[in-house]
Structures are given as structure tokens and as C-alpha cells.
Amino acid sequence: MAVILIVEDDVFTREIAEVMIQDWGHHTLSASDVDEALILLRSSQHIDALFTDIYLKTAVLGGCEVANQAIKLRPKLRVLYTTGNSITDKMKALLAEGTHFLPKPYTQHQLHDSVEDLLAAKI
Amino acid sequence: MSDIAPGEKAVSDIAASDIVETIPSALIILDRNLNITSANRAFYQTFRTSSSETEGCHIYELGNRQWDIPALRTLLESVIPHRASVEGFEVEHDFPTIGRRTMLVNARKIFRPGNHEGSILLAIEDVSEERAARAESKRNWQLTQSIVDTIRDPLVVLEQDMTIVTASKAFFTIFGITEGEARGLRFSELGQHQWDVPALRHLMEKVLPENKPIESFEIEDNFPGLGRRVFNLNARKIFQAGNHVTRMLLVFEDITDRKQRERDALSLTNEISHRIKNNLQVIVGLIAYEARSTALPCVQGYNAMQARIGAIAQLYDLISQSSRGRAIAMDAYLREIAKTMSGSLLGNTSGIKIEVKAEALDIDPDRAVPFGLLVNELATNAIKHAFPDGTGRVVLSVGQVGDQIELTVADDGVGMKDKDSAKIPEKRGSDYVAIFVRQLGGTIAPSVSEETGTIVRIRFPFLLVPPGGSERVAA
Numbered sequence: 001m002a003v004i005l006i007v008e009d010d011v012f013t014r015e016i017a018e019v020m021i022q023d024w025g026h027h028t029l030s031a032s033d034v035d036e037a038l039i040l041l042r043s044s045q046h047i048d049a050l051f052t053d054i055y056l057k058t059a060v061l062g063g064c065e066v067a068n069q070a071i072k073l074r075p076k077l078r079v080l081y082t083t084g085n086s087i088t089d090k091m092k093a094l095l096a097e098g099t100h101f102l103p104k105p106y107t108q109h110q111l112h113d114s115v116e117d118l119l120a121a122k123i
Numbered sequence: 124m125s126d127i128a129p130g131e132k133a134v135s136d137i138a139a140s141d142i143v144e145t146i147p148s149a150l151i152i153l154d155r156n157l158n159i160t161s162a163n164r165a166f167y168q169t170f171r172t173s174s175s176e177t178e179g180c181h182i183y184e185l186g187n188r189q190w191d192i193p194a195l196r197t198l199l200e201s202v203i204p205h206r207a208s209v210e211g212f213e214v215e216h217d218f219p220t221i222g223r224r225t226m227l228v229n230a231r232k233i234f235r236p237g238n239h240e241g242s243i244l245l246a247i248e249d250v251s252e253e254r255a256a257r258a259e260s261k262r263n264w265q266l267t268q269s270i271v272d273t274i275r276d277p278l279v280v281l282e283q284d285m286t287i288v289t290a291s292k293a294f295f296t297i298f299g300i301t302e303g304e305a306r307g308l309r310f311s312e313l314g315q316h317q318w319d320v321p322a323l324r325h326l327m328e329k330v331l332p333e334n335k336p337i338e339s340f341e342i343e344d345n346f347p348g349l350g351r352r353v354f355n356l357n358a359r360k361i362f363q364a365g366n367h368v369t370r371m372l373l374v375f376e377d378i379t380d381r382k383q384r385e386r387d388a389l390s391l392t393n394e395i396s397h398r399i400k401n402n403l404q405v406i407v408g409l410i411a412y413e414a415r416s417t418a419l420p421c422v423q424g425y426n427a428m429q430a431r432i433g434a435i436a437q438l439y440d441l442i443s444q445s446s447r448g449r450a451i452a453m454d455a456y457l458r459e460i461a462k463t464m465s466g467s468l469l470g471n472t473s474g475i476k477i478e479v480k481a482e483a484l485d486i487d488p489d490r491a492v493p494f495g496l497l498v499n500e501l502a503t504n505a506i507k508h509a510f511p512d513g514t515g516r517v518v519l520s521v522g523q524v525g526d527q528i529e530l531t532v533a534d535d536g537v538g539m540k541d542k543d544s545a546k547i548p549e550k551r552g553s554d555y556v557a558i559f560v561r562q563l564g565g566t567i568a569p570s571v572s573e574e575t576g577t578i579v580r581i582r583f584p585f586l587l588v589p590p591g592g593s594e595r596v597a598a
Binding site for chain 1: 407
């Protein structure tokens with residue numbers, strides 16, 4: 001069982017993702033913006049992986065900012081990004097090295113495979 | 124006493140006269156009174172006269188006074204008396220026998236032993252054609268420069284060493300330099316060295332030696348006095364037939380406004396695409412939530428629904444890279460659909476693979492959705508029914524056949540037995556297929572079942588892309 005922090009500004013999408021991930025036996029934490037995510041990341045809470053939306057309402061590239069800060073705070077943290085935008089080369093350059101990406105809309109099967117790949121990947 | 128014997132002197136004189144007769148310049152010798160004492164063959168030929176008409180005649184009287192030219196008078200009466208020689212004296216005149224000519228006259232005083240008064244040797248070269256060519260070249264240059272000056276885009280002409288030869292007024296205005304400052308300046312030294320870009324330098328170095336033009340090299344930077352600008356550069360070799368000098372014409376097109384409009388449009392499209400896909404995510408999430416509490420036989424239906432939504436969502440990735448009204452690249456679209464289906468229906472560990480073999484063809488945005496959904500239905504059917512052992516290959520193909528597009532979905536599975544033909548594709552899927560084919564304006568060929576699998580072919584009209592909207596959008 002892993003602990004996964006979900007950063008997603010859309011409440012419904014975030015909660016559905018939480019339910020799915022919990023169904024697979026994992027524990028979830030959730031945040032709707034950069035500040036909430038950083039509070040959890042700076043805490044002593046054990047976190048194995050971060051699943052974050054790149055575009056957050058309060059910050060255009062908020063997910064990138066969260067991931068970059070998170071990796072500084074927890075170098076061994078695994079990161080899975082998602083976005084509804086087309087992923088351009090410019091955007092790829094903003095993603096932290098060794099991280100994973102899942103485009104929206106994703107199904108439960110795609111999320112499952114991405115999460116399992118993420119947790120199985122070598123750091 | 125002279126060292127030369129009388130016989131040897133005669134030989135020398137003969138040799139000199141031979142030389143005089145063979146040189147191409149017209150030569151005449153005048154005495155101190157400007158009477159012609161002799162002339163060579165080139166003179167007679169050039170001025171269409173003879174020795175009998177010429178020798179002994181005063182230079183001004185020759186040929187109905189056609190040599191009574193003010194400029195020649197100046198040379199003979201004012202310049203020669205004070206100088207031993209004159210070179211490159213240019214005389215332009217209308218000669219009644221040969222028309223208007225430009226003559227280059229070299230004059231030299233010569234003295235022979237015993238003749239203290241001396242003679243004048245005039246060497247006359249007809250440079251009319253050379254001068255006319257030079258004048259023509261000057262007129263051409265002026266014409267070129269005036270054309271260059273009227274073009275609104277900045278133009279610059281460069282030597283092989285990349286120094287500036289000339290430029291248009293727009294160029295001087297944009298770069299805030301004068302013609303004098305620009306001439307001889309290296310292109311890389313312009314402005315604040317913004318143009319000293321390795322990739323551009325590499326291309327420019329090939330223009331002249333390899334006659335390789337530069338087409339649409341884009342450069343964006345801050346330019347003094349202009350602010351941030353985007354220029355499109357085009358360059359090509361220019362040369363004139365018969366002239367060994369080659370130069371480079373470099374044209375700067377200011378595309379700042381156009382780029383901004385494109386960026387605005389792209390930004391808006393991306394924003395719309397982002398919102399749509401987030402909404403589709405909510406729908407996919409709703410289906411996923413429903414599927415959790417649904418009996419297993421129904422889950423396949425929910426999965427199929429999610430795949431259909433995925434096929435529509437992929438389209439927005441392609442549309443977001445285009446602007447309104449442009450065509451969608453079917454090959455790229457097929458690859459995206461295949462990727463989504465592999466992820467949603469098959470997963471990483473599946474033994475079933477989806478491949479794409481597609482020609483570079485376009486489809487209009489209006490038919491892109493039914494096309495994507497059609498592919499999704501046919502491929503889903505193949506995945507569900509063709510591989511009972513869980514391994515196999517589905518190939519999605521698109522190609523042009525005459526004036527139609529043919530979509531083929533083929534598998535190497537178990538194939539359809541006759542009794543199953545009515546059932547496959549499934550009733551609902553079959554209904555969807557029929558609807559989407561109608562939307563495409565196409566026809567469906569009967570499924571061909573072979574030992575090695577099943578092939579479904581659908582043909583639909585090629586051209587529904589609006590005229591002028593043929594720019595392809597690739598993934």
C-alpha cells in the first residue's frame with residue numbers, strides 16, 4: 001500500500017481519483033492548490049507519490065511548481081502529472097526529470113496502469 | 124656615331140611597322156601642324172577611310188571635318204603642348220560615317236633624330252560598347268535600387284564575406300543606420316549582434332557556394348528602437364548572366380503581428396481544448412464511478428463508452444494545434460486513437476497490439492468526430508471478438524482509393540464463422556457503425572473473413588475539406 005498525494009483543483013475529478021486509488025488499496029491525501037499541497041509536503045506525513053494536475057486555477061503551471069518543490073523537499077518522491085492541455089515540447093521541458101505523465105481524460109484503467117507503473121519505477 | 128648598321132635599322136623599322144599594323148587600336152601620327160603623316164590599318168578600318176584620304180590631311184579636315192571636335196582640340200592645342208604624354212582622354216562624338224562613338228585617346232610626343240619639332244602619336248581606342256555596357260549596368264543598378272527602395276520589407280544585398288553592399292530604405296529605417304554606416308558592415312555586426320545566430324550563419328554560408336536558398340528562417344529578439352520582433356528571413360543567390368560576381372539577397376519579413384495573432388488563436392484554442400477535456404474527464408469519472416457498482420457483464424459497456432469519449436478527446440489535441448477551419452491529419456488521429464485504445468481497453472500487459480498504417484490524408488473537422496468514433500467501434504469489436512486467446516494484432520489503415528478514402532480495420536484473429544456474421548459487430552456497435560458511416564457519406568463493404576482474421580473496409584468521399592483549408596495538422 002502506498003500513500004499518494006493528489007493535487008487537483010476540480011473537486012469531482014479529485015474525489016473520483018481518490019476513490020479509484022483507494023479501491024486499489026492505496027491511501028490518499030488531497031490538495032486543491034499549490035499552498036495546500038506544500039503544507040502536506042512540508043509535514044512529516046509519509047508520501048510515496050504525487051499525482052498532480054499541471055494547470056491549477058490559482059496558478060497556471062501550479063502542478064509544475066508543486067512537483068519541483070516536492071522533489072526538493074523529498075528527493076525520492078515519485079511524480080505523475082496530468083493535464084487536459086496538449087503536452088508540448090515547451091511543457092515537457094518544465095516537467096521534472098524521471099517523472100510520469102497521464103493525459104486527460106483518463107479512464108480508471110489508464111490511471112491504474114499509470115499509478116502501478118509509477119510505484120514500480122526505479123528512482 | 125650610331126652602333127646600328129644601316130641594314131639593321133631598316134629591319135627594325137619594318138618590324139615596328141608590322142607591330143603597328145597588327146595592334147587593334149587605331150594609331151595616327153601628326154606633325155607639329157596637326158597634319159596626319161601616317162595611320163595604321165586599324166584606324167582606316169575603324170573610321171572607314173583610306174590612306175589616300177588621310178595622309179597629308181589636317182586632322183580637323185579629315186572626313187568632312189568630323190574630327191574637328193572641341194574636346195580633341197583641347198587635347199591637341201592646350202594639353203599636348205605642355206605635356207609629353209596624355210593617357211585616357213575620353214572623347215564622345217557623332218561621327219558621320221560610324222555614328223556616335225566614345226573614344227579613349229592616348230597621346231605621346233615622339234622625337235626622331237634630326238627632327239626637333241617632333242610628332243604626336245595618337246592611339247585611339249573605341250570604347251563605345253564598354254561605356255554603353257557600363258551605362259546600362261548603372262541604369263540597371265539604379266532601377267534595381269529604386270525597386271528595392273519601394274519594397275516595404277527590409278532587403279539587404281551581401282557580398283560573399285557577408286558584408287553589406289546595399290539595402291532598401293526600409294532596412295536602414297528598421298536598423299536605425301545610414302547607408303554609409305551599413306556599407307561594408309558585416310551582417311553579424313548589425314544591431315546588437317542579434318543576427319549572429321549559429322543556425323542562421325550556417326545556412327547563410329551555404330547560399331552562395333551551394334546556391335541553397337534560405338526559406339523562412341524565423342528569428343525573435345529584442346531590437347533597439349523596435350522592441351520585441353519576429354522576423355522571417357529568406358535569402359537567395361543573385362547574379363547577372365556573364366558577370367562572375369555573385370551576391371546574396373536577404374529579405375526580412377516582419378511577422379510580429381501575424382505571430383501574435385497566431386499565438387492568441389492558439390492560446391484560445393488551447394484554453395477551449397483544456398476546458399473541454401476537463402469536462403470530458405468529469406464524464407469519464409462519472410462512468411468510472413458507476414462502473415464500480417455495476418455487474419461485471421455491464422462493465423464492458425462502460426469501458427466502451429469511455430473509449431468513445433477518449434476518441435473524441437484525442438481530436439481536441441489535434442484541433443488545438445490548428446486554427447479554425449483547418450483539416451485534421453487522419454494518420455496522426457489514427458495513431459492517437461490507437462494509443463488511447465491500447466491504454467483504456469488493453470493495458471500494458473495485453474498480448475493484443477494495435478498498429479497504424481496510414482497515408483498522409485486529411486479530413487475536415489466536421490467529419491473527424493464520426494471518423495474517430497467509427498474507428499473506435501470497429502477496433503473495439505476486433506479486440507473483443509477476434510482474440511479468444513488474448514493475443515493478436517489489429518491494424519488500422521487509411522489510404523486513398525481514387526477519389527475516396529478507404530478505412531480498413533483488419534485483425535489476424537479467429538475470423539468470423541458464417542453463422543456469426545450477423546452478430547459481429549454487435550447489434551449496438553453495428554448500429555453505431557452504420558450511423559457513423561452515413562455521417563461520413565460513405566459505404567461499408569461486407570466484412571471479409573479469412574483463415575487469418577477479419578477485414579472491414581469503409582469508403583467515403585475524399586473532398587469535404589473547404590477550399591484553401593488544406594493545411595495539415597499533425598500530432
